[in-house]
Amino acid sequence: MMHPLRKHIEEIISLTDEEFEFVLGHFEKISKRRHQYLVQEGEIVKREYWVLSGCLKSYFLDETGKEHILQFGMENWWITDYESFVKQVPSKIYIDCIEDCDLLYINFENREKLTASMHKMERFWAKKSKMGRIALQNRILSLLKNSSKVRYQLLLEQYPSLFQRVPKKMIAAYLGVSRETLSRLND
Amino acid sequence: MMHPLRKHIEEIISLTDEEFEFVLGHFEKISKRRHQYLVQEGEIVKREYWVLSGCLKSYFLDETGKEHILQFGMENWWITDYESFVKQVPSKIYIDCIEDCDLLYINFENREKLTASMHKMERFWAKKSKMGRIALQNRILSLLKNSSKVRYQLLLEQYPSLFQRVPKKMIAAYLGVSRETLSRLND
Numbered sequence: 120m121m122h123p124l125r126k127h128i129e130e131i132i133s134l135t136d137e138e139f140e141f142v143l144g145h146f147e148k149i150s151k152r153r154h155q156y157l158v159q160e161g162e163i164v165k166r167e168y169w170v171l172s173g174c175l176k177s178y179f180l181d182e183t184g185k186e187h188i189l190q191f192g193m194e195n196w197w198i199t200d201y202e203s204f205v206k207q208v209p210s211k212i213y214i215d216c217i218e219d220c221d222l223l224y225i226n227f228e229n230r231e232k233l234t235a236s237m238h239k240m241e242r243f244w245a246k247k248s249k250m251g252r253i254a255l256q257n258r259i260l261s262l263l264k265n266s267s268k269v270r271y272q273l274l275l276e277q278y279p280s281l282f283q284r285v286p287k288k289m290i291a292a293y294l295g296v297s298r299e300t301l302s303r304l305n306d
Numbered sequence: 307m308m309h310p311l312r313k314h315i316e317e318i319i320s321l322t323d324e325e326f327e328f329v330l331g332h333f334e335k336i337s338k339r340r341h342q343y344l345v346q347e348g349e350i351v352k353r354e355y356w357v358l359s360g361c362l363k364s365y366f367l368d369e370t371g372k373e374h375i376l377q378f379g380m381e382n383w384w385i386t387d388y389e390s391f392v393k394q395v396p397s398k399i400y401i402d403c404i405e406d407c408d409l410l411y412i413n414f415e416n417r418e419k420l421t422a423s424m425h426k427m428e429r430f431w432a433k434k435s436k437m438g439r440i441a442l443q444n445r446i447l448s449l450l451k452n453s454s455k456v457r458y459q460l461l462l463e464q465y466p467s468l469f470q471r472v473p474k475k476m477i478a479a480y481l482g483v484s485r486e487t488l489s490r491l492n493d
Contacts (some may be wrong), residue, residue: 129418149347162432177367179447179451181450187447187450187451189443189446189447193400201436201439201443202440202443202444203439205436205440207442211447234429234432235429238428240423241425241428241429241432242421242422242428244432245421245428245431245432245435248432248435248436248439249388249392249435250392250433251439252388252438252439252442253388253389253392253393254445255443256376256388256442258388258390258446259376259400259442259449260366260374260376260398260446260448262449262450263368263374263449263482264366264368264374294381296448
């Protein structure tokens with residue numbers, strides 16, 4: 120059976136067996152339990168994660184301690200704090216596990232080495248990065264333009280499985296609405 | 307004198323004279339007058355622009371015809387509708403000139419050819435794309451977290467020259483506040 124990471128990468132570029140082994144050699148595997156952290160505010164993030172199984176969230180806390188969710192992560196998704204990882208500056212966000220998670224990660228130096236030595240992987244991540252940027256642009260459009268009702272419906276259409284796996288209060292913290300508003304939308 | 311595009315690219319990667327000539331050969335120059343469009347809603351965007359001189363805005367119109375500004379562009383900035391350009395789908399936004407503009411652009415096919423044949427340029431745009439993603443993430447954090455007063459102050463610190471070049475109503479349309487609110491913040 121093809122390695123799930125290889126299947127994922129080959130959606131964008133094709134790799135020989137040798138090339139995939141070389142790529143995989145730059146990753147490590149890690150398991151985390153529900154509620155454990157991958158990233159905490161203030162640290163310099165050294166790893167980009169790819170989700171083998173499980174579900175995570177990235178979020179920040181405002182001055183009142185309220186949680187605002189930036190991104191969820193599930194199987195086949197990449198997750199890290201890109202600002203901290205790319206610029207090697209302290210993180211403004213947290214990432215923790217909503218379910219037990221199996222992850223692969225690549226550290227900063229290995230990612231630099233791999234992309235510098237292998238044009239194909241530079242191309243793969245460039246594409247991923249472009250898609251991430253597009254998703255964020257659409258999120259901004261949606262935050263500026265749509266009512267919470269429309270934002271809820273769009274999320275439900277885009278990621279139906281999220282609603283089975285993630286508590287309602289987290290959906291509310293992603294959409295930027297109160298739990299009470301969400302309950303009304305949900306009826 | 308070094309070509310401004312070369313100076314810009316060499317902030318991230320270094321190029322020989324021959325390499326820069328090869329890169330430049332993939333671009334065309336274009337001039338636009340104030341109020342002219344580069345992108346209109348519904349079209350499939352074929353070009354990514356780099357600003358030699360002038361000032362532009364990208365924005366979308368909501369159902370009430372209200373303008374929401376996504377991004378400004380000035381000297382040395384890249385601007386296009388990335389969703390439409392990357393996925394070759396119809397654009398949801400407009401881009402037009404706030405001032406007369408001189409621009410370089412690269413079309414979709416040339417950009418694909420250039421990045422496929424030249425690892426350095428793939429790396430350059432990958433870096434640009436990562437930085438764009440980080441800027442959008444910070445904009446989302448700011449929209450979810452900060453008051454309009456704080457958002458105004460952050461924009462003023464980050465891009466002081468915008469406030470000389472761009473009318474107040476556009477600053478308001480970027481921040482997502484009314485012109486009246488902006489006038490109060492401005493006092």
